[in-house]
Amino acid sequence: MVTMEDKQQAAITAAVKTxxxxxxxxxxRPGLVETPQRVAKMYQEVFAGLTSEFDDYKLxxxxxxxxLVIVKDIAFYSMCEHHLLPFFGEVHxxxxxxxxQVLGLSKFPRLVEHCAKRPSVQEDLTVMIADKLNQHVxxxxxxxxxxxxxxxxxxxxxxxxxxxxxxxxxxGRFLExxxxxxxxxxxx
Numbered sequence: 001m002v003t004m005e006d007k008q009q010a011a012i013t014a015a016v017k018t019x020x021x022x023x024x025x026x027x028x029r030p031g032l033v034e035t036p037q038r039v040a041k042m043y044q045e046v047f048a049g050l051t052s053e054f055d056d057y058k059l060x061x062x063x064x065x066x067x068l069v070i071v072k073d074i075a076f077y078s079m080c081e082h083h084l085l086p087f088f089g090e091v092h093x094x095x096x097x098x099x100x101q102v103l104g105l106s107k108f109p110r111l112v113e114h115c116a117k118r119p120s121v122q123e124d125l126t127v128m129i130a131d132k133l134n135q136h137v138x139x140x141x142x143x144x145x146x147x148x149x150x151x152x153x154x155x156x157x158x159x160x161x162x163x164x165x166x167x168x169x170x171x172g173r174f175l176e177x178x179x180x181x182x183x184x185x186x187x188x
Contacts, residue, residue, distance in 0.1 A: 005044065012040035046079055049117030056110060057136040062102040066140055068179075070094040070186050071108040080152045081119035089148030089164065094183045095133065096140040096173050103137045122148055126167040134171060141172025143183050 016036035020027040027036060072092040080087050091112045095103075115128045130144040145168045154161045173179045 008044060009037070009040045012043050013037055016040065045117075046077070047118055049114050052114070054111055054114040054132065056107055058104040058107060059101040059137070060104060062097060062100055064097045064102055065100070066096050066098065068094055068096060068182065068186075069102060070183065071105060072187055074109045074112045076112050076116040076146075076148075078116035078122075078125060079119050080150060081121055083152040083156070084119065085151040085155070087122060087148045087150040087152070087165075089146060091129065092143075092145045092147075092187050093129070093133070094141075094143040094174070094186070095137065098138040098140050101138055103133075122146055122150070122165055122167050126169045130169040130171060139172065141170070141174040141179065143171075143174040143180070144169045145184075145187065 013036040016039045017027045020032060020035070025032060027033070070092065071094075072090070074091040074093070075088075076091055077086055077088040079085065093108055093112075097103075111132060112129060115125060115132065120128070126144050126146050130142045133139070133142050133144075145166065147164055147166050149164055153159075153163055153165075170180060174183060
């Protein structure tokens with residue numbers, strides 16, 4: 001039986017062969033013979049967030065009564081939806097727990113990885129992470145800041161090799177200046 005994954009692999013493999021031919025390469029030369037299959041396998045991995053849902057929002061009882069929790073420097077890799085080139089960097093998340101429950105710390109990097117495994121732009125990835133946390137974690141405010149390098153800016157086009165992009169999204173108590181300042185100071 002042919003699975004959906006097998007159909008995807010075959011379609012991506014054929015497309016990569018077409019691209020190689022279109023740029024003037026011979027997909028049958030020894031160094032490229034297995035490249036279309038490797039690219040197909042890689043695409044299934046880097047776009048895995050499109051075919052699965054993240055539902056691991058394990059909450060734990062806590063004595064935290066609304067004090068700030070920050071998980072920072074969460075590494076991520078994603079693909080720019082405009083050029084299908086990688087962008088990568090760090091995600092910093094802060095939140096004010098509510099109701100005597102906190103999210104398990106390992107869930108933050110897992111959520112970031114899940115959200116990043118799809119074609120996106122950094123601005124939308126920032127909001128997606130915040131929205132998913134807001135939907136599933138009792139809180140009085142969420143802050144998400146992403147700092148990233150984009151290969152679509154560093155290796156092509158403007159070719160600005162040292163540029164980084166920072167995006168942020170705030171809700172709840174983080175809309176207050178003092179609270180936001182406390183969060184941003186903790187990131188330094």
